[in-house]
Amino acid sequence: MTDNPAATEVSPPCRISSRSLPGLNSDLLVQAECHRTVAATALVHTHGVGIVYAVDPQRRGHARPDAAGAIHYTRKYAPQADILVDASLYTGKNRKFASAAPSRDWISFQHHHGLPWALTDSGYCADGDLGGLTSTLQRGAALGARVVVALPIAGSWLTDEAGTVKDLIDKHSTPVALMVEDEKDPFDQPGAVEGLVEILRAETPVLLLRSDAAALGALAYGAAGAAVGTTSTYRHIYPLRNGGGGAQNLSFFIPALLGYFLNSRFENSYRLDPSLPAWRCDCAYCAGRDLTWIASDPQPADAAFQHSVAALGDIGAALSAAVPAGRSGPSAWTELCLQAQLEHFTVSEATDGLWLPKESLAQWVRVSPSAVGV
Numbered sequence: 001m002t003d004n005p006a007a008t009e010v011s012p013p014c015r016i017s018s019r020s021l022p023g024l025n026s027d028l029l030v031q032a033e034c035h036r037t038v039a040a041t042a043l044v045h046t047h048g049v050g051i052v053y054a055v056d057p058q059r060r061g062h063a064r065p066d067a068a069g070a071i072h073y074t075r076k077y078a079p080q081a082d083i084l085v086d087a088s089l090y091t092g093k094n095r096k097f098a099s100a101a102p103s104r105d106w107i108s109f110q111h112h113h114g115l116p117w118a119l120t121d122s123g124y125c126a127d128g129d130l131g132g133l134t135s136t137l138q139r140g141a142a143l144g145a146r147v148v149v150a151l152p153i154a155g156s157w158l159t160d161e162a163g164t165v166k167d168l169i170d171k172h173s174t175p176v177a178l179m180v181e182d183e184k185d186p187f188d189q190p191g192a193v194e195g196l197v198e199i200l201r202a203e204t205p206v207l208l209l210r211s212d213a214a215a216l217g218a219l220a221y222g223a224a225g226a227a228v229g230t231t232s233t234y235r236h237i238y239p240l241r242n243g244g245g246g247a248q249n250l251s252f253f254i255p256a257l258l259g260y261f262l263n264s265r266f267e268n269s270y271r272l273d274p275s276l277p278a279w280r281c282d283c284a285y286c287a288g289r290d291l292t293w294i295a296s297d298p299q300p301a302d303a304a305f306q307h308s309v310a311a312l313g314d315i316g317a318a319l320s321a322a323v324p325a326g327r328s329g330p331s332a333w334t335e336l337c338l339q340a341q342l343e344h345f346t347v348s349e350a351t352d353g354l355w356l357p358k359e360s361l362a363q364w365v366r367v368s369p370s371a372v373g374v
Contacts, residue, residue, distance in 0.1 A: 011046060011047050011048035011313070011317075012048050013025035013026040013048050013080075013082075014026045014027065014028040014047070014048040014049050014313060014316045014317065014320065015027055015320055016028060016216065016219035016220060016316055016319045016320050016329065017219040017220075017222055017223055017224060017225075017329070018222055018329060019205060019222050019223070019224045020205075020224055020225075021116075021117060021148075021175060021205055021207075021224050021225060022116075023116030023117065023146075024050065024082045024116060024117070024224075024225060025050070025080065025082055026048055026049050026050045026082050027050075027219055027223070027224065027225045027226065028048075028049045028050070028215065028216070028219060028225075028226060028227075028228075028312070028313070028316045029049055029050035029051055029052050029082065029084070029209075029225060029226065029227040029228070030043065030044070030049055030050075030051055030052070030227060030228055030229075030230055030309050031051075031052040031053075031054055031086070031209060031210055031227040031228065031229045031230065031234045032051065032052075032053065032054065032229075032230040032231075032234065032305075033053070033054055033055075033056050033230075033234075034053045034054070034055060034056065034059075034066040034067055034069065034070040035056065035066070036230060036305075037053075037069070037070045037073045037074065038073070039302055039305055039306070040053075040074070040230070041073060041074045041077050041078045041081070042077075042078075042306075043305075043306060043309045043310070044074070044078050044081040044082075045077065045078035045081065046284075047309055047310055047313035048313060048317075049309065049312075049313055049316075050081060050082030050083065050084070050225075050227075051074060051081060051082070051083055051084075052083075052084045052085070052086055052209055052227045053067060053070045053071070053083065053084070053085050053086070054085075054086040054088045054210075054234060055067060055085075055086065055087050055088045056088075057088055057091050057092040060089070063087060064109055067085045067109075067113075068113060070083075070085075071083055071085070071113050071115070082116075083115055084115065084117060084119055084148070084209075084227075085110055085115065085118075085119060086119055086150065086209065086210075087106060087119070087121035087150075089121050089122070089123060090122065090123055090124035090150070090152035090179070090237065091124075091152075091237060091238070093240070095123070095124050095240065096121070096122075096123035096124065097123040097124055097125075097126070097129075097132065098122065098123045098124060098125040098126070098129055098131075098132025098133060098135065098136045099123065099129075099131075099132050099135070100123045101135075101139050102120035102121050102122050102136070102139055102140055102143065102149075102150075103120075103121050104143060106118075106120070106121040107120065107143050107144070107147060111146065116146060117146050117147070117148050117175075118143075118146060118147050118148070119147075119148050119150045119177060120136075120139075120140045120143065120147060120148070120149050120150045121150070122136050122140065122149065122150040122151065122152060123136070123152070124152045124153075124154075124181070124237070124240075125151065125152060125153045125154065125157070126154050127154040127156045127157075128156075130164070133151075133153070133157070133165070133168060134168060136149065136151060137149055137151070137168055137169065137171075137172040137174070137176070138172060140172070140174055140176075141172040141173065141174040147174060147175075148174075148175045148176065148177050148207065149172075149174050149175070149176045149177070150176075150177050150179065150209075151165075151176045151177060151178050151179070152178075152179040152180075152181070152237055153165070153178065153179070153180060153181065154180075154181050155180055155181055155182045155186045155189055155192060157195075158180060158186065158189075158191070158192045158195030158196055158199070159189055159190065159191040159192050159195055160191075160195075162194070162195035162196070162198040162199050163198060165199050166198055166199045166201060166202045169199070169202045169204050169206065170202050170203050170204050172204075173204050174204065175204060175205040175206070175207070175224065176204065176205075176206055176207070177206075177207040177208070177209045177225075178196075178199070178206065178207065178208050178209065179208075179209050179210040179236075179237055180192075180210070180211075180236060180237065181236065181237035181238070181239055182236050182237070182239070183238075183239060184236070185212060185214075185235070185236065185259075185260075185358075185360060186236050187214045187360040187363065188358065188359040188360045188363075190359075190363075191363075192360075192363065193214075193217070193360060193363035193364055193366075193367055194363065194366075194367055196208070196214070196218060196221075197221050197367050200218065200221045200222050200223055201222075205224035206223055206224060207223055207224050207225040207226060207227075208223050208225075208226040208227070209225075209226070209227040210227065210229055210234055210235060210236060210237065211226060211227060211228060211229065211235060211236070212228060212229065212235040212236075212253075212259065212260045213228070213253065213258050213259050213260065213312070214226075214360065215227060215228045215312075216312065216315060216316060216319060216333065216336075217333050217337075217364050219316075219319070219329070220319055220329035220330055220332060220333035221329065221330055221333070221367075222329070228308070228309070228312055230305045230308075230309075231251075231301075231305075232249070232251055232260075235260065249262055249263070249264065250262070250263040250264075250294075250295060250300055250301065250304060251263060251304065252266075252291065252294055252304035252307055252308050253307070253308035253311050253312060254266065254278065254279075254281075254291065255281055255282075255283070255311045255314070255315065256277065256278040256280075256281075256340065256343045257278055257340055257343055257344055257347070257358065258315075258336060258337060258340035258358070258361060259340075259358045259360070259361075260308070263294070263295050263300075263304075265355075266279075266291065267292075267295070268354065269347060269350075269351045269354055269355045270290075270291075270292065272350065272351045272352070272354065273347075273350040273351065274290070276346065276347060276350055277343075278343045278346065278347055279291055279292075281307065281311055282314075283307055283310040283311040283313075283314055284310050285303070285306050285307045285310050286307060286311075291307075294307060315336070318332075318336075319332055319333065319336075330367075333364065334364065334365060334367075337361045337364040337365050338365055340358075340361055341357060341361050341362065341365065344357035344358060344361070345357060
């Protein structure tokens with residue numbers, strides 16, 4: 001793992017949202033497999049974010065010892081860190097579906113290890129499966145206090161049935177954690193951002209897990225928590241038709257463009273104009289350098305992970321400061337998206353149209369902050 005002499009002090013918990021879950025200090029989290037414990041713990045310790053440990057689908061038979069080991073290590077080296085555990089049964093070829101009940105034993109395991117909130121091991125809710133959606137919420141609500149119902153859903157629930165999802169969440173009155181299925185970024189799909197904002201209007205606390213920069217937008221609009229995936233696997237749910245997974249190519253967060261991008265795409269555009277300000281970053285790891293250092297690092301995946309979390313944490317801190325300064329979270333987020341759009345247009349012009357602006361930014365800009373009472 002790349003050393004970071006600049007980040008030696010413990011940052012205060014990152015709080016962006018106007019809502020929170022009791023017992024969680026930070027509302028911005030990172031999501032990583034249990035085996036990424038060392039890298040994840042270092043980052044949550046120094047950047048004020050929490051961690052969602054996800055069980056590796058290839059190690060479901062070892063879910064409990066893997067999760068227990070991750071919890072123990074993080075508690076030892078970052079005792080103030082917020083921890084959630086995601087069973088990830090809704091992913092892969094042999095995924096669990098919403099018709100199957102969540103396990104009470106999995107909830108007991110998490111409470112036994114002292115976690116303030118336990119995530120259900122829910123199954124995937126496919127397009128149109130209203131019965132599965134309803135039973136997932138109903139069964140989750142029956143598991144008692146300090147439970148968050150994991151709600152892994154097809155993207156169409158956001159784009160076509162957001163009002164239905166919101167009403168059902170409020171009907172069962174138990175906090176939920178959304179995870180959204182899509183080939184790539186689910187929030188690039190028309191109507192997805194608007195649907196998410198509609199669901200976040202629920203009176204019941206809603207988290208967004210397994211996401212990318214949309215986590216920041218969700219928090220600005222009142223999500224009780226949101227997690228950014230350390231790799232593309234943990235930034236959305238891969239559709240079953242793809243075998244439930246995808247190749248893990250190097251990608252990282254570009255702060256000026258407010259999104260995660262493949263290194264290959266970055267390098268192709270960087271060669272056309274290396275002077276663009278968008279290619280540089282001021283996070284603790286980059287210290288004003290351009291982002292080419294990540295791919296040349298001896299451990300590029302860890303470098304990408306560290307830089308991305310640090311940069312997201314910096315933006316999160318800026319959003320946190322906006323509300324006490326008299327601005328609403330939604331308006332502060334909209335301004336960031338507008339600035340990022342302009343940077344996208346600058347890069348597109350400099351690369352003769354090779355670089356295409358990110359569609360989700362336009363969606364966030366189109367959502368009216370005044371429509372959300374946060």
